[in-house]
Amino acid sequence: MTGAVVVTGAARGIGQAIGERLQAEGHTVVGVDVGDGLAETTFEPVQVDLTDPAGVAAVSKTVMELDEPLVALVNNAGITRDARLVNLTEDAVEAVLDVNLGAAYHLSQTLAPDLAPGGSIVNLASRAYLGNFGQFNYSMSKGGVVGLTRAMALELAPNVRVNAIAPGLIATEMSMAIPEDIRRKMVDNIPLGRMGEPAEVADLVAWLLRPGYITGHVFVIGGGRSLSR
Amino acid sequence: MEPAILDATSEVADWDGAKQVLMEAFALSQAAARDEQPVVYVVHGDDLLGRRGAPSAMVATGLLSAARTAAIELSRQGTPVNVVAVGDATDRETLQRWISHLSEPGGPTGEVVRLDQGHLGKALP
Numbered sequence: 001m002t003g004a005v006v007v008t009g010a011a012r013g014i015g016q017a018i019g020e021r022l023q024a025e026g027h028t029v030v031g032v033d034v035g036d037g038l039a040e041t042t043f044e045p046v047q048v049d050l051t052d053p054a055g056v057a058a059v060s061k062t063v064m065e066l067d068e069p070l071v072a073l074v075n076n077a078g079i080t081r082d083a084r085l086v087n088l089t090e091d092a093v094e095a096v097l098d099v100n101l102g103a104a105y106h107l108s109q110t111l112a113p114d115l116a117p118g119g120s121i122v123n124l125a126s127r128a129y130l131g132n133f134g135q136f137n138y139s140m141s142k143g144g145v146v147g148l149t150r151a152m153a154l155e156l157a158p159n160v161r162v163n164a165i166a167p168g169l170i171a172t173e174m175s176m177a178i179p180e181d182i183r184r185k186m187v188d189n190i191p192l193g194r195m196g197e198p199a200e201v202a203d204l205v206a207w208l209l210r211p212g213y214i215t216g217h218v219f220v221i222g223g224g225r226s227l228s229r
Numbered sequence: 230m231e232p233a234i235l236d237a238t239s240e241v242a243d244w245d246g247a248k249q250v251l252m253e254a255f256a257l258s259q260a261a262a263r264d265e266q267p268v269v270y271v272v273h274g275d276d277l278l279g280r281r282g283a284p285s286a287m288v289a290t291g292l293l294s295a296a297r298t299a300a301i302e303l304s305r306q307g308t309p310v311n312v313v314a315v316g317d318a319t320d321r322e323t324l325q326r327w328i329s330h331l332s333e334p335g336g337p338t339g340e341v342v343r344l345d346q347g348h349l350g351k352a353l354p
Contacts, residue, residue: 085262085302093255097248101287105244109283129290131297131339136258140251143294147286150279150352216279216352 001118001211002026003069006059006111008050008103009077011037013172014124017198018074018205019043025206028068032059032077050077050103056110069116072209075104075145076124080174085136093137100141105148112152117159120209123149124201127168127222142166146218153216161215163208168222171195191224232332233261237292238273238315241284250288251295258299258310267309267332270296271324274314274345277354289314293341293354300339309338314354316345 005022009015010031019029019041031043038045046062048055063070078100081092104123112121126142128135146164153162169175169186175195187195204221208214220226235254241247254270261268275281276289292312299310311331315324327342341354
């Protein structure tokens with residue numbers, strides 16, 4: 001089933017890879033991002049701040065103007081503001097919650113009624129939902145995404161499936177900005193011995209959008225990092 | 230030392246309500262971390278599986294993830310951070326007993342103890 005698909009955080013990294021993959025499968029991709037990188041993509045661009053209700057409304061308006069059924073929403077937009085709990089600021093917690101969780105909640109609530117039967121929502125959580133040093137706020141927000149996924153899976157069944165993906169260390173600009181010695185240590189703790197590729201996350205999203213019997217599930221894609229010491 | 234306790238068992242209706250509880254959890258946890266005080270979040274078991282709606286679910290699972298991260302950060306000093314999930318029939322004495330267990334220095338940390346039975350045969354949180 002092809003149609004319109006909304007992908008947030010689509011200007012770069014994992015979101016861009018997801019958009020390109022879904023476009024290759026024949027979907028019309030509405031790419032949403034707060035940054036200006038959408039001009040370099042072939043998506044239907046919506047440059048908005050999803051923490052602003054007007055931004056969510058603009059996405060909805062764009063979708064309604066397309067002459068295609070809405071078949072999927074991929075909530076991928078996210079930010080980090082890392083610090084140890086004792087040093088974390090209230091602003092850093094609020095910003096991360098608003099973008100990573102609040103925006104996903106509001107956009108899902110807004111677009112869910114318009115999803116075609118058989119449609120799907122995929123939420124990008126993070127392996128950090130299992131806990132990660134220095135990421136109290138990020139971990140909390142991504143844990144919240146898991147709860148959002150479960151609740152909406154129950155609410156929207158049987159017409160719409162809702163699942164989450166929890167990526168570990170993926171080779172994006174954000175990850176490559178980590179100092180090389182620290183990054184090497186992180187990779188040493190990954191049983192598969194390498195970072196994941198954005199295209200591998202995109203493959204999983206594409207698979208989840210196909211008709212299936214899975215809803216309310218969290219898929220950790222982290223090379224086995226959630227098992228190692 | 231007495232634990233810092235966050236009661237997050239009430240149903241939450243919307244995003245503002247969910248965010249308020251999560252921000253309270255941050256403030257309480259940070260103060261406790263600075264004082265090396267144990268932390269226990271109390272949630273409703275149904276919310277871990279999303280049965281009472283998205284806002285309440287986001288709170289419960291958000292707190293579980295926050296507890297796991299805080300537990301990692303505070304493990305070196307032996308300060309536990311845990312979650313207790315209750316059901317509608319959980320009595321106060323049972324809850325207090327588990328809060329005490331989960332507040333013992335050097336004891337379990339980053340754990341969720343489910344005092345309801347609604348999770349049996351269901352997904353792990």
